[in-house]
Amino acid sequence: MTLNLTYGDLGDACAAAHALDLIGDRWSLIVVRELMFGPRTARDLESSVIGVSADELKDRLQFLEHAGVVVETELGYITKTTAYALTPWGRELETILGALGRWAHGSSRFPIMTAGMTPSGVMVAMRTMVPAGSATTPEPISVAWELTDVRRPDAAPQQFRLLWTGNQFDLAEGTLEDADVTVAGDSTAWTGVVFMGFPVDAAIAEAGLRVEGDRAALDRVLGLFADTLAEAS
Known part of the structure; x- marks a missing residue:
């Protein structure tokens, strides 16, 4: 040590x-x-x-x-x-990670476009970039992810699930049956979609992202992060 x-x-x-x-x-x-x-x-x-x-x-x-x-x-x-x-x-450091993430978006050298994100990294970022109590949905939304990291082909995929009801945005590791929409693929490709505004269809065509189910539900989630990041910048 x-x-x-x-x-x-x-x-x-x-x-x-x-x-x-x-x-x-x-x-x-x-x-x-x-x-x-x-x-x-x-x-x-x-x-x-x-x-x-x-x-x-x-x-x-x-x-x-x-x-x-x-x-x-x-x-x-x-x-x-x-x-x-x-x-x-x-x-308790999760709140610190969220604050640092918001602060970093003001940097002129923000690295997402030239670097990658691990599955846990991007999902922690999603969870911390949602201010408590500010995300509200009129109808419940559920999303399931299975993310890999192309930089680490030997690492096992990680699974995450979102249950968004009212103003409760519950994002955790785990599986979810009968989700409204499922997303699978590389964690950095998903990072580009959720945090950099890269179109979902382009990520499907160019980065092999797979999306099945209710695209409107996914767009609702992505819209939330677009609003949050606009406020942070």
């Missing part, structure tokens, strides 16, 4: 400076983002945290565990597998 001088050690008692000591490392918030939908193994995290080495990831997980942001847990009932999950305090 990396040990460096903290801002406190240097004489700065600012709470924001202390927060940077805890999560200001290059990989910390990315690890947190990938854990927002539930526990992941170190192997899964190494696959989805683009650019991190196994040693760097191990170091970050140990540091975040020591800081109280992450906890080691187990998956499975018969064959137990070591995994990592956010603590309740760590989950």
Whole structure:
């Protein structure tokens, strides 16, 4: 576990400076983002945290565990597998991710057009870019996603579901039968649609995105993010 001088050690008692000591490392918030939908193994995290080495990831997980942001847990009932999950305090960082995402949209060098997004990354962004209580639908809408990352062909697809009823926008990991509309394909292609206004038909034709079901329901969801991002810019 990396040990460096903290801002406190240097004489700065600012709470924001202390927060940077805890999560200001290059990989910390990315690890947190990938854990927002539930526990992941170190192997899964190494696959989805683009650019991190196994040693760097191990170091970050140990540091975040020591800081109280992450906890080691187990998956499975018969064959137990070591995994990592956010603590309740760590989950509070979702609001920080949302605030940083909105702030970043004001950057002249916003990287989405030249980089990619993991399945968890784009879905966390969707969840955090919806201000609480501001999204209202007159009729319930349900959407299911199965997203892959073409940059990581060995990684398993991730499934997500949205249940949007009234002003409750419930986006989580998991399957959903009989969804109004289903979306499958590359997570970066979906990022272009939801956050950059790339037309759905173009993503289908050019990026292999697959959409089945009620396109009007999907357009309603996309319209919400268009409005939200317009307010953030």
